[in-house]
Amino acid sequence: MYLHYVLDAWFESEIRLALCGEAHLIRYADDCAIGFETAADAVRVKELLTQRFAEYGLTLHPGKTRLIKFQRPAGSWSGEEALD
Secondary structure (H helix, E strand, O other), X not given: OHHHHXXXXXXXXXXXXXXXXXXXXXXXXXXXXXXXXXXXXXXXHHHHHHHHHHHOOOOOOOOOOOOOOOOOOOOOOOXXXXXX
């Protein structure tokens, strides 16, 4: 319940509203992944997340916390072919 307030509720009520693009928070127990449409949103939220956790005496794991560029590989199947 504690992490729900610190992360989930905060992300929905404050962070999502201030983003330039879309974002999706996926959480399982005490782990999470957040997908962002824009790199600028990702960088800013990572900074804010560090600050938010510190306010509650929590830290992000330095070995697990990182930004990863994720995109569809060129020439990959988009799913649109199935609509023809």
